[in-house]
Amino acid sequence: MAHVVIVGAGQAGASLAAKLRSEGFDGDVTLIGAEKVPPYQRPPLSKAYLLGEMAEERLYLRPEEFYADQKINLRLNTRVVAVDSQNKTITLSDEEVISYDDLALTVGAHPRMLPASVGGMLDGIYAMRDLSDADAMAPALVANKHVLIIGGGYIGLEAAAVAAKRGLKVTLVEMADRILQRVAAPETSDYFRELHRAHGVDIREGVGLDRLLGDDHVTGALLTDGTELEIDFAVVGVGINPATILAESAAIAVDNGITTDSHGRTSDPHIWAAGDCASCLFKGERIRLESVGNAIDQAEAVARNIMGRDEKYTPKPWFWSDQYDCKLQIAGLNIGYTDVYIRKGDAPGVQSNWYYKGDELLAVDAMNDPRNYMIGKRLIEACRSPAPAAITDPATDMKALLKP
Structure with a gap:
């Protein structure tokens, strides 16, 4: 019976394991996490959780019994110290060796810290x-x-x-x-x-x-x-570095993250990567997307491809940030933008900033403006670029921009 081992029990790892089961994978699934708690949401940590507005249990992506019910062997408080890609095994910190048929690295990233010299x-x-x-x-x-x-x-x-x-x-x-x-x-x-x-x-x-x-x-x-x-x-808060040590120990290609192809496969045909640790292709360039949406979508594509679906993963970048009473929502990537056009809302603090590269719409930053965020997201995904004059004109019916 095939055995899929997933190293990293964050959003990507949990999504990958769940998708394997929901897609009908009947082999063994092992999900290994270094922390003592089951997979949880990270974005609320620096917001609602730190403010005392969310209990720890509400952070959990799923109840712990879900993993047992789905026959996912969830191993918490467990560290993987080496990957032997030749023999298709991983070694744990207690020297236990586990064999795999396919290995997924969803190990995330580490915060950059200050050196001792400062x-x-x-x-x-x-x-x-x-x-x-x-x-x-x-x-x-x-x-x-x-x-x-x-x-x-x-x-x-x-x-x-x-x-x-x-x-x-x-x-x-x-x-x-x-x-x-x-x-x-x-x-x-x-x-x-x-x-x-x-x-x-x-x-x-x-x-x-x-x-x-x-x-x-x-x-x-x-x-x-x-x-x-x-x-x-x-x-x-000076950024993060992708966790690449395990990939490097297995001689897997690394380029600002664990290098993956359009299917989520690394340079080893039986090792995959998803989430913050993985670099993927977007419009012909290699990028890393540090977002919940990418972690879920990429991990689910990897799950299907482990099962032989031959599905290409196309990133759909979207992000958000909550600060005070402001909700920032971002669609697209603004890499290479040449111009920014501002659309003001009817209420104070409501605003969207639209990024263009020449005539091409690349991205939208929407502050307390969920309606224009969704319109921008749909336009970007459809590769449609309204005239900037329409964006800045208060009289424009923004929803009409979505019509063919």
Whole structure:
């Protein structure tokens, strides 16, 4: 009987295992996770969970009994230390060896941390990637404490929003010229800068961290402009690195993630990858999509292809971020954009930013504007590009743009 082993029990791994069963796979399925808890949602960790608005059990993707009912051998608190692709085995940290017929790597990514040379070894420095990170940070979120957020991407901004809502003094530093510089246009940066400053967050752009100060626990920070701050703790949000060590141990090709073809297969025909760890093809370029939607869709395509369906996976990029009462929804990828066109909504704070490369619509950032997000998403998926003048005209019936 065929045995599929899935390493990594996050959104992608859980989706892959469930899809194998729902598609009728009758072989053995083993899902291995390094954490002690069953597969769970990560996005609420830095939002509702950290605010105390969501219990741990509500994070779980499925009840734990689901895995037993579906005959999925869920092995938690278990680490895989090596992959032997020649003999088609994996080795666990306790030296147990498990054979597979097909292996799926859904191992996610790791947050980048500060080096020891800038004080990264001090206590009181947190990242935000998994449940243990959120649980470790929660006791520090006490009103009137001063937190330094290092990094002005979405993770840093979400952490800043939670801290501000909890009544902390928040300083955020971003070494680049503006927040969200790597992922969004200046128009989107402007929107969120104004939003955070309205909530009392001290945003400092073009300023980096020189080093953190303290003996055992962080007590201060020296910034690159010479400013010295007294702080109670720090949150690092400077990006993630794909987890590629296991792939490298099996001599699998790696290129900003585990390299996969259009079917989710790696350079080894019996090893697959999906989720944040996997690089895939999009419009002829190799990319990695760090999103729940991609983790689910890619993992489900891999499940079908393990079963021999020969199905090509076409990424449909979409993302979201919740900050205060603002819901940002993003459709498409803005890589290579040349122009951004703004459509203002009828109410304050409602806005969508439309990215074009020449005449081609690439992406939409929609702030508190779910209707135009959905319209933009459907237009992008249909490869349709309305004239920018129609986007910016308040009189345009946006839904009519979807008509043939």
